[in-house]
Every structure is written in C-alpha cells, then in structure tokens.
Amino acid sequence: MQILLLFLVIQLCHGSNDTVSISLKRHTLNVGGTSFVGLKNFDGVVFYGEISVGSPPQKFNVVFDTGSTDLWVPSKEWPEETDHKHPKFDKDASKTCRLMKGGEVNIAYETGSVVGILAQDNVNVGGVVIKSQDLFLARNPDTYFRSVKFDGVLGLGIKSSRAQGSVTVWENMVKQKLITKPIFSLYLRPHKGDGGEDPNGGQIMFGGFDPKQFKGEHVYVPMKLSDDRWKIKMSKIYINGKPAINFCDDVECTAMVDSGSTDIFGPDEAVGKIYKEIGATKVIIRCEQFPALPDIYFEIGGKHLRLTKHDYVEVKTNPKKSCRLRIVKSKNRRKDWVLGEAFMTKFHTVFDHGDVKTPRIGFAEAI
Incomplete structure (x- = not known):
C-alpha cells in the first residue's frame, strides 16, 4: 500500500453464501443471489465501503487494500482531534469480542501508521459473517491517519504479516467456506x-x-510467491510506436497489484525515462501537452495492456485547470512497480486463489 485510497462507503445487505459483492452504486440490489452494496469514488483517488464488526454490529468504512494483509478499525482510544469524525469500536459492547494474547503491534504503510492490539470478533462483509475474525483495535494514528476520511483498512493479502498465527479476512472467507470459489474481483469506475x-x-x-x-x-499471470503480496512479473513497458525501448528491462521486472495505492509507481530511473520520452520533467505537466501524449503499453502475460493519456493523466478544472501524471516515482526507491488505482480503473482485475500453489491475477479491459 503506497497511499491509501480504496474506500468503499457501503450499506450492507444479505445474499447467498456463494458470492459476496460490494458494488459501487448508491443503492443496494440483490440479483441472482449476489449481494451488491453501494460504493463511492471520492475525488478519483479513493473508494470506501462499509463493513460491520461485533454483536450487535458496529459499522466502519474501510479501505479494501490488496497491498496489505490485516484488518484494523479505530478503538475507543482513537483521538478526537482528527480532520473527520470516526466511529470507535467498543469491545465491551460486543458479546462476541475477545482480546488475544500479545502486546501492541505497530501497523505501518508506505504512508501512515497506527498502533493496534489483536482481538477476535465477528465481521460482516457484504452480508457474509466471518466468525472469530482476527482484527486490530487501533489507536495512536500518525498525522496521515488523523487526516483521512475512511475509518480503517481491510487488507486482502494472502497471509497476515502483523501477528504470528493471526488469520486474514480472505483466508477465513475461504476456510469457513463462505464463498464457493476462492476468487475476488475489483471493478473500479x-x-x-x-x-x-x-x-x-x-x-x-x-x-x-x-x-x-x-x-x-x-x-492471467501467476503470482510470484516470494512474499504474501499479490505480485506478478511483467515483460515490457513501452511507448506507442516504440516497442524496442523497454522501460521494464530488469531481469526481474515485477509489479504489486495494489488497490490501496492511488497511482502507478515505478523505479526512479525507469519513470524518469518515461517522462523524458513523453516530454515531461516532473509529475505536474502543462495541460497544453495533454493532447499530444502517447499511449503507454504494459506487456503482461503476453498481452499488451494499453493506457491512454486519459488513464495516466489526472486533469482537474477546479479551482483552476491542472494536469498531473499518474505514473510516478516510488518514494522508497523500490525496484518493483506498483499497479494502483490508475491501472486498475482501466482493467477489471481478478484475484484467483483457486490453486493454492499457484495463485494468479487476471486483467481484462473494464467497461
């Protein structure tokens, strides 16, 4: 998770135990046994949605983040001095909550950190109730988390990385047989x-x-099994008409598919070369350049996935017109690429864990 952005403001509804769906529409629908719950896209950079925790349920808006692994929500110790008001989980009000052994855990991202203690409780996601789900009750947010509109984060990585023996929401959905197929998909408008x-x-x-x-x-491309993130190998990144110039020419050109990141992040040198090729010197460009910007292709699994200027440039008109590239340099000088919301908005993405030895990720052009 580079910059947290996948928020999903949802109203929960009940469906079958075969498929759980959190939809990005204001209203709630039930179609063919699938549970659809409304989501919102905030300012083109964040999607947030509602889950509930405990018995009786307490509601929270969380980021659904494929770039991290753990679930946390604000505890009663969350400060009042924040930019937005947040609900706080009252563990004593939930008859199914219990604290787990162990001390406090620091939960840190590329941007932002909180401190949490491990607990277990029932968690409702799109009408499906996950029994005895591990989660962290958070406090002590840093400056970033004091400013955000969402309440918490629901990590969708493969295995928990915060506490030994803890189990992720995704693992429990599969383990408790709450879904027929070990697949989840993201459609970002x-x-x-x-x-x-x-x-x-x-x-x-x-x-x-x-x-x-x-x-x-x-x-579909297989996930690289070097860690617990949804990471894949890419073959090439090139500008339209210049396939010989590969901006992803490392021996191991890998990318993390991260719904919790706003943009497409890449190594400094590679991104700098792309800027030079398209006539840019930094992330903010002159809007007069926009009409002439070329298509950029990402070759993944033998398929050439095309981003147009409308996909990789953010154009704002209020209060005045501005243009910003959404292919940016990684903050931590990492060699991996990060395919965030700017990429996932263009391509419907399937995370398929059907073969536990070879999980895979699929991309198709979104409608």
Whole structure:
C-alpha cells in the first residue's frame, strides 16, 4: 500500500453464501443471489465501503487494500482531534469480542501508521459473517491517519504479516467456506464530475466476477510467491510506436497489484525515462501537452495492456485547470512497480486463489 485510497462507503445487505459483492452504486440490489452494496469514488483517488464488526454490529468504512494483509478499525482510544469524525469500536459492547494474547503491534504503510492490539470478533462483509475474525483495535494514528476520511483498512493479502498465527479476512472467507470459489474481483469506475463523491464507483466481489463489467477474456499471470503480496512479473513497458525501448528491462521486472495505492509507481530511473520520452520533467505537466501524449503499453502475460493519456493523466478544472501524471516515482526507491488505482480503473482485475500453489491475477479491459 503506497497511499491509501480504496474506500468503499457501503450499506450492507444479505445474499447467498456463494458470492459476496460490494458494488459501487448508491443503492443496494440483490440479483441472482449476489449481494451488491453501494460504493463511492471520492475525488478519483479513493473508494470506501462499509463493513460491520461485533454483536450487535458496529459499522466502519474501510479501505479494501490488496497491498496489505490485516484488518484494523479505530478503538475507543482513537483521538478526537482528527480532520473527520470516526466511529470507535467498543469491545465491551460486543458479546462476541475477545482480546488475544500479545502486546501492541505497530501497523505501518508506505504512508501512515497506527498502533493496534489483536482481538477476535465477528465481521460482516457484504452480508457474509466471518466468525472469530482476527482484527486490530487501533489507536495512536500518525498525522496521515488523523487526516483521512475512511475509518480503517481491510487488507486482502494472502497471509497476515502483523501477528504470528493471526488469520486474514480472505483466508477465513475461504476456510469457513463462505464463498464457493476462492476468487475476488475489483471493478473500479473512473470518477465522474470535478471533485467530491461519485456514487457510482465500481464493485468488489468475493466468490466470482461479473462478466458485464469487462470486455473479452482475462489474461492471467501467476503470482510470484516470494512474499504474501499479490505480485506478478511483467515483460515490457513501452511507448506507442516504440516497442524496442523497454522501460521494464530488469531481469526481474515485477509489479504489486495494489488497490490501496492511488497511482502507478515505478523505479526512479525507469519513470524518469518515461517522462523524458513523453516530454515531461516532473509529475505536474502543462495541460497544453495533454493532447499530444502517447499511449503507454504494459506487456503482461503476453498481452499488451494499453493506457491512454486519459488513464495516466489526472486533469482537474477546479479551482483552476491542472494536469498531473499518474505514473510516478516510488518514494522508497523500490525496484518493483506498483499497479494502483490508475491501472486498475482501466482493467477489471481478478484475484484467483483457486490453486493454492499457484495463485494468479487476471486483467481484462473494464467497461
């Protein structure tokens, strides 16, 4: 997770135990046994959605983050001095909550950190109740988490990285047989309007995917098993008409598919070369350059996935017109690329854990 952005403001509804879907529409629907819950896209950079924790349920808006692994929500010790008001989980009010052994754990991201203690409680995601789910009750947010609008984070990585023996939401969904297929998919819709909330932001679905959300077939690539993140190998990144110039020419050109990151992040040198090729010197460009910007291709699994200037440039008109590239240099000088929301908005993404030895990720052009 580079910069937290996947928020999902949702109203929970009940569906079957086969598929759980959190949809990005303002209203709630039940279609064919699938649970759809409304999501919002905030200002083109964040998607947030509602889950509930405890018995009786206490509601929280969380980031659904494929770049991290753990679930946390604010505890009663969360400070009042924040930019936005947040609900606080009252463990004593939940008859199913219990604290686990161990001390406090520092939960840190590329941007932001909190401190949490491990607990277990029932968690409702899109109408499916996960029994005795591990989660962290958080306090002591840093400056970043004091400023955000969402309440917590629900990590969708493979295995927990914070506490030995703890189990992720995704692991428990599969283990408790709450979904028929060990698959979840993300459909992120571009923001409509100039700032604020767009009520039609997309959908996250557990247990399958909706073929009405993409064109053609997915191209699948195996996940690299070096860590617990959804990481894949890429073959090439190149500018339209110049396939010989590969900006992803490392022996191991890898990318983390991260729904908790706003943009596409890459190594300093590679991103700098892309800027030079398209006539940019920094992330902010002159809007007069926009019409002439070329398409950029990412070759993944033998398929050439195309981003147009409309996909990799953010254009704002309020209060004045500005243009910002959404392919940016990594803050920590990492060699891996990060395919964040700017990429995932263009491509419907399936995270398939059906083969536990070879999980895979699929991409198809979103509608």
